[in-house]
Amino acid sequence: MTDKRHLRFTAFTRISIVFIFANMIWIFINLLNTYVSDGEYDRFSHFMMGLSITTLTILLLVISCRIENSSWFELGMANFKSNLYAFLFGLIIWLLPASIGTLILVSLNMIEIAVISSWKEIFIHCFILSFTVFLIEALPEELIFRGYIFSKLQKMFKNNLVILLQMLLFTIFGFIIGSIYSVEQFLFIPGFAFILGYFRAKAQNIWLPIGFHLAIMTVTQLLNTIHKHLEVDNFFTLQFAAFILLPSTTGAILLNMEWIKRRILPLVNS
Template sequence: MTHPRSAHPWSSRPRMPLILRLVIVGAGALVIWLAIASLGTVLWDEEMSLARHLANALSAFVLAGLLVVVARKLLDRRPVATLGLTRGLVAVRDLLYGALTWLLPAAVGLGVALGAGWLQIEINATVAETIGVVLLLIVLVFVYEAFPEELVFRGYIYRNLTTAMAPWLAILAQALIFAAFGTTLWVVTHGWGVLLERLVMFFGMAVVAGCIRLISGSIWSAVGFHLAFQVVMQMFLSGQYLEVSLSDDRAFIVATAVVAFATAATIAGAFWRGQPNWTRPEPDTALPAAHATSRRLSKSDVAAVRRSRR
């Protein structure tokens, strides 16, 4: 008779201590994005053409996905879906709600800024061209940044941290790791002048995304939040695919990003009702409810889970 520990990966012990697994995945993610940036510079110089953007996005999506899958299955000995990857219509709902936690307050803040005359915006493109750019950015940001980064940080790293500490503390810890990751990338590619600005921005974003991830229980909510934030910022501030004139960049950032960061977690609480766990560690020894509801369990699955809880 097969012992449940060998038949069900969620009841097996990880192959190495938590800190080593976090270092491997965190350092691996940094190496992946640095390698992509370096290779892109070799192939396309410093220009961020559409071809380079697409190549970078696909590389990050595939390599970061493989990193998490391999680490979760071989090092953690757990199913990848237990990182918070809800499925089907639930995943679509979580993604849309996550995007709305950023878009709703940002739209209100932007409307107030425009109405009060603090900000003027001019888009030098037709409606069709603007819609095309928005759709393009949604795809690029999802593949290059939102999904792979959330899978690594609010998925793998956050879930592993919650096995050893209170979830609220895990949010802060993963935010520090994400801030170090993102700031390092920007310092390497843009110099030390961006250090403080990027450190604060990445930490703040990661805290809010972590709160949304905790409240919803789903990675997709954090992906939606990340996606909305990056699409709007790149559309209005980068000038790469759309010519946009802003009277005051800082006023735009405050009216949208700062307002959204300050209120997104509260809005998430309205979208996902319930009593989220902020204080108790969540041992990774049984199949989480989010995963159990995403697929049908066989009788042997249920029996193995019950045995692992004894």
């Protein structure tokens, strides 16, 4: 019993240290970016912000793994081929249902999407934005919460509790770094963390939630008015129904289908 308590105390201590340093990374880089860009959106500074966050996050985890004498594979990694399959599957789980949901909402006149700039500009910006989102959110946040923290909690608790605990920590993290700035965000972030944790538990590969995370946040940010490419009337309905509810439900159903379990999941966690 004493050994078990000691192991849990050690695990919670390590989780706390990584969690605190992760918050410090985001806060520091956010403050630095605000100072450099004077609070205005700038494509280059946003990209450098993401590069800095990813670099510091990887450095933090490399140091943690070396101190603990653990492997990166324990964070939910597999071989390159499996990681690629998992990443693509995560993209598809979001892109297909979200596209179908968007078309349905448009056809029912529940939302309107106006194109402001040219399609060429939109595609170029989307391509660049996806790299930035990958570096600033999808990769580092998943490495910390669905990677390091998730794997540590899995050694102590069952997946159901692990999913809830990482959801709680991710929500606190979002509040601390200023991502929860409205009622909509307060409702979005816990649910987002829950589904990402659920996908991580089912796939046993962190690259599936990375793909899902990248897809939803790239498109969501592309529709932001600061980019001046698209305007959406009734964006909340689009985000809730097409971007969150439909892809999350579809993903959960797919990951519980026997055919997916037999044919797809072995490819992403081998």
